[in-house]
Amino acid sequence: MVKSVLVWILIGFFCAIPVVSYAQTVTTPTTDMQADQRAAMHWSAREDIASHPEVPRYHIVSTIDPVARTWQGQQILTYTNQTGVTLDKLYFRLFPNLPDLGGDLTITGASVDGVAVPVQYEAKRYIAKLDLPTPLPSGAQITASLDFVTTTPDNVGQTLYGAFNHDSQTLALASAYPLLANNPAGVWEIEMPDTKGDLVNSPAAMYDVSITAPLGYSIVTTGTATSSSTTTSNQQIHVVSGLQRDFIVVVTALRHVSTTIDGTTLNVYYPMGNIRGGELGLKFARQAIHLYNNIFGQYPFNELDMVAVDAGTFYGVEYPGMLLFDQRMFTRAWFFESIVAHEVAHQWFYNVIGNDVQSHAWVDESFATYAQVLYREKIWGPSAATIERNGFVAQYAKLQSRHSDGAIDQHMRTFTLYSYNVLAYAKAALYLDAVRAQVGPDVFAQAMRDYYAAHRYDVVDGTAFVGAVQSACHCDIQPLYTHWVLDQ
Numbered sequence: 001m002v003k004s005v006l007v008w009i010l011i012g013f014f015c016a017i018p019v020v021s022y023a024q025t026v027t028t029p030t031t032d033m034q035a036d037q038r039a040a041m042h043w044s045a046r047e048d049i050a051s052h053p054e055v056p057r058y059h060i061v062s063t064i065d066p067v068a069r070t071w072q073g074q075q076i077l078t079y080t081n082q083t084g085v086t087l088d089k090l091y092f093r094l095f096p097n098l099p100d101l102g103g104d105l106t107i108t109g110a111s112v113d114g115v116a117v118p119v120q121y122e123a124k125r126y127i128a129k130l131d132l133p134t135p136l137p138s139g140a141q142i143t144a145s146l147d148f149v150t151t152t153p154d155n156v157g158q159t160l161y162g163a164f165n166h167d168s169q170t171l172a173l174a175s176a177y178p179l180l181a182n183n184p185a186g187v188w189e190i191e192m193p194d195t196k197g198d199l200v201n202s203p204a205a206m207y208d209v210s211i212t213a214p215l216g217y218s219i220v221t222t223g224t225a226t227s228s229s230t231t232t233s234n235q236q237i238h239v240v241s242g243l244q245r246d247f248i249v250v251v252t253a254l255r256h257v258s259t260t261i262d263g264t265t266l267n268v269y270y271p272m273g274n275i276r277g278g279e280l281g282l283k284f285a286r287q288a289i290h291l292y293n294n295i296f297g298q299y300p301f302n303e304l305d306m307v308a309v310d311a312g313t314f315y316g317v318e319y320p321g322m323l324l325f326d327q328r329m330f331t332r333a334w335f336f337e338s339i340v341a342h343e344v345a346h347q348w349f350y351n352v353i354g355n356d357v358q359s360h361a362w363v364d365e366s367f368a369t370y371a372q373v374l375y376r377e378k379i380w381g382p383s384a385a386t387i388e389r390n391g392f393v394a395q396y397a398k399l400q401s402r403h404s405d406g407a408i409d410q411h412m413r414t415f416t417l418y419s420y421n422v423l424a425y426a427k428a429a430l431y432l433d434a435v436r437a438q439v440g441p442d443v444f445a446q447a448m449r450d451y452y453a454a455h456r457y458d459v460v461d462g463t464a465f466v467g468a469v470q471s472a473c474h475c476d477i478q479p480l481y482t483h484w485v486l487d488q
Helices: 033-040 043-048 275-295 327-331 333-345 362-379 382-401 417-439 441-455 463-473 478-486
Strands: 057-065 070-080 087-093 104-112 120-122 127-136 141-151 164-166 170-174 206-214 218-221 224-230 234-240 248-252 256-261 264-269 303-309 314-319 322-326
Touching: 033 206, 033 224, 033 234, 087 141, 104 127, 127 141, 170 303, 206 218, 206 248, 218 234, 218 264, 218 303, 248 303, 248 322, 256 275, 264 275, 275 303, 275 327, 275 333, 275 362, 275 441, 303 327, 314 333, 322 327, 322 333, 327 333, 333 362, 362 382, 362 417, 382 417, 417 441, 417 463, 417 478, 441 463, 463 478
Parallel strands: 057 206, 264 303, 303 322
Antiparallel strands: 057 070, 070 141, 087 127, 104 141, 120 127, 164 170, 170 248, 206 234, 218 248, 224 234, 256 264, 314 322
C-alpha cells in the first residue's frame, strides 16, 4: 500500500502519515473446482493448482445492488483441517465491521455439513464464530455455508477507506465477505487488526464466484470471468481465481483501456474524462509487469486490473489481481509512475509470496518499495534510480534526527503512524539496497529469482530472503539483517 500524506516529499518516498480515523440459494459445487481455477492462471503456472489441493475453496453466488450499496449471497467454504489438531469451531473475519471501514457485514444464516448452527459475534462483530456440530480431526474436511449481506458506506473515501466505499462512479467491495481466520498451528488469529497499514492475513485459497448486477456497470474482480450473460435489466458473470489470498469485487461505471503483456491481460479503469491518465497507467503497469516477470519471475495469473476510486487515506492499495488508486493520481505522471511500480510489485510480494502484514509488515513493503528503485533504474536509468533512492534516504535521515529510529521488524501496533511509514517502507528498502551493495547486482538478482521460486504461495518472514541471498552469494549477510532489521 502507498498511503496519502499531509505533506509529501516531492521525489521518492510517499508513505508518511495517513489521514485516518479510521439470499440466494446455492448447492455445494459438484464440478472439478481445481480444473476450473486453471482458467485464471497464466499458462506457465496452471500446474500450480494441482500442487495445492488442500487450500480453502470459496464458492459464492451473489447479487450486487450499487444503489442500495449491498452485496448479498451465499458462500460455501470447503475447508480441510491442516492445523495438526482437532477443531471444534470455525472463526470468520468480517472486515466491513471494523470502525475504520464504516460498513456492515451480517451473516443471516449458517450451517456446517448441512446442520444449521448459530452465529456468535465477537470483538465488536469483527469476528463470527461457528461451533461445529462434531469435532473436525486434523486432515478431515468440512463444508460451511454462510448467507451474508454486506453494506458499504456512501461517499466516505476521503475520511475512511476508499477500497470499501460507494462514490459517484464506483462501488468498491474489498474483503467484503466472511473470510476464514488464520489457524497456522491450532491457534486462531482473531485479534482485531491495527489499521495503520494492511489488514488481511490469509493463506492462498481458490474462489469460484457468480455475481449478478444491473446493466450499465463493469464488474471487476479478482480472477478471471469465464462466462457472462444478460437479461433486459441485469448481467451475470462467473469468475474463478487462481491461488489468491483474498477476493475483491468492484462495480463501476468507469471506462477502461486494455493491453496484454507476457500473456497477462491488463485493464485500467480511469477517472471519467481522463483517458490520458488511463493510458499512462496502462503504460506504467505494462512496463512494471514485464520488468518484474524478468527480474522476479513470471506473474502466475492471466489478468491484472487497476481501478480509480475516490480515496483520501491512500494513493494506491493492492488486492489480489487488482490495484486501486486515488483518482487524483492519474494527473501526476512522475508520482503516479512510482506508485504504480510499487503496487504492481505487491502482486509478487504479498499476493504470491505472503507475509503477516500485522506482525511483519515490512517484508512485502520492503520489496514493493525497493522495486521503485529497480523500476527507475531499468526504465529511466541510474540517475533516476538514485533520485528515487535518495527520497528514502532523506526520509530515514529525518526519522533519525528525531531520535525515532528503531527495528524494522515490529508488530504494527508498536509503531506510530510516522515511524511505521518510514521504517517499514524507506528503511526496509534501504536494507535491501545494502544487501545488493554487498553481494552485487547479479547475485542479488539471482537471489530474488530463487526467493520467488522457492516461496510462491507461502507465508514467510524476513529470514526467508536471508537464506536465498546466502545461498546465492555463499556469504554471510546476517550482520546486515541484524543491523537493519532487528536492532533498535
